[in-house]
Amino acid sequence: MKNKKYRTFAALSFSFLAATALSGCSSSADDTLVLKLLNCEDYIGESEFTFEYENENGDVVSMTYDDVLSGFEEYESEKLGKKVKLIYDTYDTNETMLSSLQTGKTAYDLIAASDYTIQKMMSMGMLQPINRDRVENYNTYCSSYLLDVMENITAPIDGVEQKMSDYSVGYMWGTLGVLFNPAKVTKETGVDEDTVKFDMQDWESLWDPKYKNQMSVKDSMRDTYSVGIMKEFGPEIRAAMEESGCFDMKDGMYALDPDKYDDAIGAYNAKLTEIFNRCDEESVKKVREVLLSLKENVFGFEVDSGKDDMVKGLVGMNLAWSGDAVYSMDRGENEAGQTIYYSVPKTGGNIWFDSWCIPKTSDEEHKSAAEDFLNFISDPQVAAANMDTIGYTSFIAGETVHALVRLWYDPRAYAMYNYHDASGDRGCTWEDSDFVYREYDEEGNPLGEDADYSEEDDILYQTGFDLAEDNVDEFDFEEGICDMRGSDYSKAVVDGVEMTWAEYIDAYNAKAEAVNALIEESDADLDPIEELEEWDIRDLTYMFSGNVDAGDENSDDPAENAFLFYTDEIETIADEEGLEVQVGRQFYAQYPDHYLIPKLAVMRDYGANNIYVLKMWSDVKSNNLPIVGVVIFGIILAAAAFAIIAGIATKRYYHSYRVARRKQVSAEHANKK
Amino acid sequence: MSSNNAMHRSHNGWKTFKRIVAFKRKYLSIPYFVFLILFVIIPILIILVYAFTKTTDAGNLVFSFDSLVEFFSSTTKLNVLVVSLFIGIINTILCLLIGYPIAYLLADKKVNKNYVMVMLFVMPMWINFVLRTGATRDVLYMMGIKGGEHPYAATLIGLVYNYLPFTILPLYTTMIKLDKSQIEAAKDLGCNPAQTFAHSILPQSVPGIVSAAEMVFMPTMSSYVISDTLSEGKLTLFGNSIANSFNNSLWNDGSFMAFVMLALIFLTMFITNRFHKDETIEKGRLW
Numbered sequence: 001m002k003n004k005k006y007r008t009f010a011a012l013s014f015s016f017l018a019a020t021a022l023s024g025c026s027s028s029a030d031d032t033l034v035l036k037l038l039n040c041e042d043y044i045g046e047s048e049f050t051f052e053y054e055n056e057n058g059d060v061v062s063m064t065y066d067d068v069l070s071g072f073e074e075y076e077s078e079k080l081g082k083k084v085k086l087i088y089d090t091y092d093t094n095e096t097m098l099s100s101l102q103t104g105k106t107a108y109d110l111i112a113a114s115d116y117t118i119q120k121m122m123s124m125g126m127l128q129p130i131n132r133d134r135v136e137n138y139n140t141y142c143s144s145y146l147l148d149v150m151e152n153i154t155a156p157i158d159g160v161e162q163k164m165s166d167y168s169v170g171y172m173w174g175t176l177g178v179l180f181n182p183a184k185v186t187k188e189t190g191v192d193e194d195t196v197k198f199d200m201q202d203w204e205s206l207w208d209p210k211y212k213n214q215m216s217v218k219d220s221m222r223d224t225y226s227v228g229i230m231k232e233f234g235p236e237i238r239a240a241m242e243e244s245g246c247f248d249m250k251d252g253m254y255a256l257d258p259d260k261y262d263d264a265i266g267a268y269n270a271k272l273t274e275i276f277n278r279c280d281e282e283s284v285k286k287v288r289e290v291l292l293s294l295k296e297n298v299f300g301f302e303v304d305s306g307k308d309d310m311v312k313g314l315v316g317m318n319l320a321w322s323g324d325a326v327y328s329m330d331r332g333e334n335e336a337g338q339t340i341y342y343s344v345p346k347t348g349g350n351i352w353f354d355s356w357c358i359p360k361t362s363d364e365e366h367k368s369a370a371e372d373f374l375n376f377i378s379d380p381q382v383a384a385a386n387m388d389t390i391g392y393t394s395f396i397a398g399e400t401v402h403a404l405v406r407l408w409y410d411p412r413a414y415a416m417y418n419y420h421d422a423s424g425d426r427g428c429t430w431e432d433s434d435f436v437y438r439e440y441d442e443e444g445n446p447l448g449e450d451a452d453y454s455e456e457d458d459i460l461y462q463t464g465f466d467l468a469e470d471n472v473d474e475f476d477f478e479e480g481i482c483d484m485r486g487s488d489y490s491k492a493v494v495d496g497v498e499m500t501w502a503e504y505i506d507a508y509n510a511k512a513e514a515v516n517a518l519i520e521e522s523d524a525d526l527d528p529i530e531e532l533e534e535w536d537i538r539d540l541t542y543m544f545s546g547n548v549d550a551g552d553e554n555s556d557d558p559a560e561n562a563f564l565f566y567t568d569e570i571e572t573i574a575d576e577e578g579l580e581v582q583v584g585r586q587f588y589a590q591y592p593d594h595y596l597i598p599k600l601a602v603m604r605d606y607g608a609n610n611i612y613v614l615k616m617w618s619d620v621k622s623n624n625l626p627i628v629g630v631v632i633f634g635i636i637l638a639a640a641a642f643a644i645i646a647g648i649a650t651k652r653y654y655h656s657y658r659v660a661r662r663k664q665v666s667a668e669h670a671n672k673k
Numbered sequence: 674m675s676s677n678n679a680m681h682r683s684h685n686g687w688k689t690f691k692r693i694v695a696f697k698r699k700y701l702s703i704p705y706f707v708f709l710i711l712f713v714i715i716p717i718l719i720i721l722v723y724a725f726t727k728t729t730d731a732g733n734l735v736f737s738f739d740s741l742v743e744f745f746s747s748t749t750k751l752n753v754l755v756v757s758l759f760i761g762i763i764n765t766i767l768c769l770l771i772g773y774p775i776a777y778l779l780a781d782k783k784v785n786k787n788y789v790m791v792m793l794f795v796m797p798m799w800i801n802f803v804l805r806t807g808a809t810r811d812v813l814y815m816m817g818i819k820g821g822e823h824p825y826a827a828t829l830i831g832l833v834y835n836y837l838p839f840t841i842l843p844l845y846t847t848m849i850k851l852d853k854s855q856i857e858a859a860k861d862l863g864c865n866p867a868q869t870f871a872h873s874i875l876p877q878s879v880p881g882i883v884s885a886a887e888m889v890f891m892p893t894m895s896s897y898v899i900s901d902t903l904s905e906g907k908l909t910l911f912g913n914s915i916a917n918s919f920n921n922s923l924w925n926d927g928s929f930m931a932f933v934m935l936a937l938i939f940l941t942m943f944i945t946n947r948f949h950k951d952e953t954i955e956k957g958r959l960w
Contacts, residue, residue: 093920102922300906301905302905305902314814614921618750618909618914621909621917622909629756632763
């Protein structure tokens with residue numbers, strides 16, 4: 001979720017104008033249903049995407065929609081024959097949204113909010129249950145792990161505990177972790193980069209004096225409180241980890257012991273959730289002390305500037321939500337040349353999610369349209385379009401999303417599809433899970449099948465560099481050096497030779513070596529080709545199991561098991577004692593590795609304890625006047641008092657002087673007479 | 674004359690009509706009063722209602738002093754108030770110290786032939802202050818004054834920069850009306866420059882100083898974007914506290930703090946008004 005305090009007024013007033021204007025015209029329209037949506041800012045797909053569905057005759061219709069919202073309006077009228085007009089408003093923080101919902105008269109049919117806010121709204125009796133049978137796509141494609149997380153959260157409605165999964169439909173989820181730029185931190189503090197990467201696996205480092213004034217944390221009570229909890233109860237969490245026996249405590253990451261994964265892990269997560277949700281007066285007092293000392297060590301509390309500060313390299317470390325982290329890492333890399341990393345420290349932390357809910361104010365007809373909308377955005381094709389725009393991770397895990405994740409992060413996709421013509425007029429597009437080669441004309445329009453397109457052109461390969469022709473000078477090595485035609489995710493075909501993907505790395509490196517030798521010989525002005533490092537494997541079974549065909553789910557080989565992804569973003573760093581930690585980047589931020597999952601806990605609504613946390617937070621944010629200030633203040637007050645007294649005294653003195661003088665003068669006058 | 678009277682007599686009906694709907698000058702103030710009632714009086718009343726009530730579990734508003742007790746028993750809130758007063762006073766003093774000589778120079782016809790220079794000085798006011806504050810943050814960062822490390826210094830610099838135009842303008846308007854002959858007389862009668870300043874220029878410009886101080890002091894206390902941005906969230910002013918209360922649905926506490934703020938505004942107005950009166954009587958000048 002994004003926090004944009006200062007833009008509220010503009011946003012609110014604009015959305016208000018838009019709402020009144022739109023509702024004004026649509027109420028006069030005949031049978032159009034007006035559906036009012038409230039969502040966080042920048043939190044929905046805004047770019048063009050392709051959407052396929054089956055119509056009543058069983059034909060597959062392929063549509064191109066401009067964005068998710070207008071896509072729904074079109075889909076609804078084409079597929080279901082209902083005319084729906086969406087009014088889309090945004091808010092900046094959950095607190096202000098809830099506050100304005102309580103006071104305002106505006107009623108919405110669908111609201112997207114954070115986990116704890118939905119919980120609060122449930123217990124306030126503001127929500128009605130969602131008919132999940134009507135949200136088929138969600139039932140089919142939602143990750144079972146996330147559904148589980150949501151089922152475990154309850155809130156009392158009329159005295160009966162109700163599951164959150166019955167009252168809301170999940171949208172996006174993520175973690176809270178540390179975003180850091182080792183180069184920047186090294187420049188500021190002199191701590192070497194590997195140590196920084198190592199230290200960022202520990203929440204304690206935020207309190208470490210060697211990182212004084214390096215980190216900005218969120219000016220958000222809940223997020224910063226959760227960090228305080230991880231520090232204050234860190235030893236207890238560690239002890240619980242050890243006791244559970246699920247973790248290898250001598251490993252730098254406290255990695256999961258795979259043999260015990262299924263046995264005690266649930267119990268451990270329950271214990272962690274209990275610790276993580278402590279907010280009684282006593283615990284809050286303890287966390288208060290911890291956060292007061294954190295305030296001394298951090299650079300500042302940021303509202304919305306943290307992401308951009310990281311991109312610009314103004315701060316070296318930032319407490320960030322995973323989606324913002326992806327944004328910062330992407331932009332830092334592309335625009336500012338900053339290599340930024342993201343990590344959730346080894347003792348774990350917060351998993352949060354945002355979901356949609358339907359308020360009680362919505363009537364039967366609107367509710368049913370709202371459920372249609374939820375069904376639409378739970379389609380993997382729409383979920384992928386949303387993820388593509390906003391950089392957060394969807395609840396939905398269908399084929400389309402799976403393909404998107406592979407395309408974004410799996411180096412196999414990069415090896416196979418990264419090809420461009422030297423002139424730049426060729427490229428690859430992806431449709432569903434497959435990639436299609438297309439040629440473009442000079443204006444950039446696809447030539448399509450009518451033109452010079454043939455199936456043979458549908459090549460999937462990294463542009464081949466022909467060693468035999470020895471044309472080093474003419475070639476742009478960005479394009480790659482291996483002919484990958486015939487490859488797929490299960491096997492690599494390098495220049496016509498079939499091999500496994502593990503072998504591909506060696507083949508590539510051998511070829512790179514040969515090309516580098518050629519470059520050296522030819523004294524062409526070209527950089528040598530970088531050799532590939534070995535790829536790591538990321539297990540995302542927790543996310544995709546159940547709604548994507550894995551192939552062989554028990555296999556350890558990504559070639560056979562589609563739940564496993566290769567990744568080349570992981571860096572492994574060891575400290576002096578030989579403990580190894582791994583740091584990741586975008587892929588890790590969007591889809592944490594499975595070892596992290598049991599270490600994540602949801603921070604629920606504080607309920608009646610909210611007041612303690614609020615008080616604690618205003619204590620943390622306020623400051624005492626520094627001694628210098630007290631002295632200056634004292635001097636000023638004393639000076640003011642002196643000036644006033646002196647003024648009055650002088651006035652009195654002159655007054656009495658005048659009176660005396662007047663008497664004297666008149667006496668003299670009388671005497672003269 | 675006589676023909677005029679005849680005309681009047683012949684238009685008797687029109688005259689009656691005109692008398693009924695006669696336009697009076699005071700009608701011009703109606704739009705303002707409507708505005709005042711809708712957006713000043715009523716909100717203040719709402720603040721008062723919330724400041725001295727609380728919501729019971731059943732959802733009813735009942736009269737209570739809970740917010741008052743809460744405010745005066747909370748060291749945190751009182752601390753914030755003291756810090757805000759401190760920042761307000763320091764900012765006012767700095768603005769006056771910097772703005773006074775500038776306003777004096779600008780009012781000197783030899784230095785500043787026309788209004789252009791004044792415009793240059795108040796120009797920053799024309800740019801949205803949130804944008805300006807963002808830029809100030811970057812400039813301070815480049816200069817090595819990082820808000821996270823020096824929250825007070827960074828905030829004060831930003832506040833002085835933002836409120837300087839508000840100091841210069843009222844001082845300038847007073848300065849151009851300075852009685853030149855009195856200053857000259859003081860010089861002729863043997864005052865050295867310091868004495869001329871102390872006995873002639875300064876007393877004459879007191880009204881300008883008072884209204885400049887008024888324009889700076891209270892807005893400083895309630896500003897929160899500047900302190901939030903420039904101190905990297907490390908400095909909480911009274912405005913931040915109020916905003917925080919409202920954001921977290923603590924309407925009663927927030928309203929009471931807003932009420933305290935209001936009381937402070939009235940207090941400063943009362944004090945400065947007395948200043949104005951004194952000046953008018955003693956110096957026999959209208960301001």
